[in-house]
Amino acid sequence: MLHTLRAVSITAAASAALALSVSFAAAQDLETFTFMFPVESVNQFHPFYIADELGFFAEEGLEVSFQDAGGSSAAIQQVIAGNADAALPAPSAFLNAVAQGFDLKWVYSYQYANIFTLAATAESGITTIQDLKGRSVGVSDLSGGEVPLVRAVLEEAGLTGEDVSLIPVGDGSALTVQALESGQVDAYSSSLFDIAAIQSRGIDMVTILPQEAQDFPANGVVVSAELLASDPDKIEGFLRAVAKGVVYAAANDERAFAMAKEIRPEEFEDEAIAAPNWEVARRLKTPPAALAEEPFGTHYLEGFQAYHDFLRQGTEEEGALPTDVDLSVALDSSLIEAANEFDRAAVEAAQ
Numbered sequence: 333m334l335h336t337l338r339a340v341s342i343t344a345a346a347s348a349a350l351a352l353s354v355s356f357a358a359a360q361d362l363e364t365f366t367f368m369f370p371v372e373s374v375n376q377f378h379p380f381y382i383a384d385e386l387g388f389f390a391e392e393g394l395e396v397s398f399q400d401a402g403g404s405s406a407a408i409q410q411v412i413a414g415n416a417d418a419a420l421p422a423p424s425a426f427l428n429a430v431a432q433g434f435d436l437k438w439v440y441s442y443q444y445a446n447i448f449t450l451a452a453t454a455e456s457g458i459t460t461i462q463d464l465k466g467r468s469v470g471v472s473d474l475s476g477g478e479v480p481l482v483r484a485v486l487e488e489a490g491l492t493g494e495d496v497s498l499i500p501v502g503d504g505s506a507l508t509v510q511a512l513e514s515g516q517v518d519a520y521s522s523s524l525f526d527i528a529a530i531q532s533r534g535i536d537m538v539t540i541l542p543q544e545a546q547d548f549p550a551n552g553v554v555v556s557a558e559l560l561a562s563d564p565d566k567i568e569g570f571l572r573a574v575a576k577g578v579v580y581a582a583a584n585d586e587r588a589f590a591m592a593k594e595i596r597p598e599e600f601e602d603e604a605i606a607a608p609n610w611e612v613a614r615r616l617k618t619p620p621a622a623l624a625e626e627p628f629g630t631h632y633l634e635g636f637q638a639y640h641d642f643l644r645q646g647t648e649e650e651g652a653l654p655t656d657v658d659l660s661v662a663l664d665s666s667l668i669e670a671a672n673e674f675d676r677a678a679v680e681a682a683q
Contacts, residue, residue: 362395365570368407368419370477370551371503372400374596375609376525377420379617381595382588383577386682392569404477404551405429411436411556418555418570422447422477423639426554430662431655435557437664440571440629440671442578443550443616446541448478450485451527452519453512454536461489461540470501470508470517478521480643484652485545487645504529524612532604548639549632550616564667571671575628576679578617583680585614627672631663 367380374381380398383389389396399416401407404425410416412434420442430436450469452458458467464486471479479498486496501511504526511517512535519540520530531537539546553574555567581588589610593600600606623630636659643653 361393362390363393363566364397365389365394365418365566366397366399366416367570368399368401368410368416370401370404370407370419370421371523373525373599373609374592375599375606376613378588378592378610378613379577379581380574381577382581382591383573385591385595386577386580388573388576388679389570392573394566394569394573396570396573403473403475405475408434408436408554411554414556417559418553418567420551421554422551423549423636424480424643425477426552427640427643427653427657427662428480430657431653436554436662437557437560438552438554438631438662439560439567439664439667440553440574441549441619441631442552442574442629444619444623444632444635445550445616446481446546446548447523447525447550447616448481448521448541449524449527449539449546450478450482450519450521450541451537451539454538456518458519458540459538461485461491461542463540464489464519465491465495467518468497468499468516470511470520470522471498472503472522472526473500474498476500476503476522478523480652481545481548482521484642484645485541487652488542488642509533509535524616525609528608528612529605532602532608544638545642547620547635548642549635552631553629560664560666568667568670571629571667572674575671576674578628579676579679580682627668629668629671631665633659633663636663 369377384396401410401419404421407419407421408425408429411419426436426438458464469482471482482498499517501517501520502508503522508520508526509530512520512530527537553571560567619626620632623632640653640657640659644656645652
């Protein structure tokens, strides 16, 4: 019996050592992929984190490193500088960078509804954009992705920078709440997630952003044209893992929520914020009816063109797009079909 137990122990130890060796070797073979989020949020970008948790990136030979750039423009700058393989910026930041001459490609559309909005406090009595004349609007930051949108909306309403003041008041934080409660600002523009956070603190907000602007597309995956040309397989693998994460989260909503909560517990401590944010995240990544049968990541060209044309209003000093961008060149669909080549049923049933 002693010899048998010893043999079993040795065999088990050898098997464990072999498994560890194989695991280590596999880890050594993984290629690092640095990805820049505009903000750090597992809730908002849960399909990416879930894809990592389920090993979808590893299956593509990638070890992904998620980083918070602190804004869409900053995320793009990291790609331009070569410090990141890809980023997930807002269209406004992407279009401005391309208009300035940077050779970037939008290779995968992730969110299809405008992530930014403009809302006024119910107490202010503001119900239209024209009502903002002589008032102050809070923004997350003067370089935030919502600023070009706000300036374009004001321009369309016949208002200028002299008519409305833009004041940085943070991204739905205590500083934002204080600015709204004290009357420092009468309205606020930022992401839908920041608005949800404010409303959870008891401040009643009324959306005044025109419906057309609410339907503009939001964040997508951006890479440099150089990397797309030199290593398309690397980007394709990343996008396939992302598409798998989107598929899994859509098919397993409750499980996905639980997984996201396990990954970043502190982000889900306040249920009054976490639950509505989760619903916003789900809504944003739902494609319009016109794309319902298209592969994941397909670009909504009509919406993108409308956003582009909207951002061309006003002057460059006011944040308007300085020149036209050829969307047939900037929006790249070369990897979308390949990124969707996987067993959907197997992904939905992944453990």
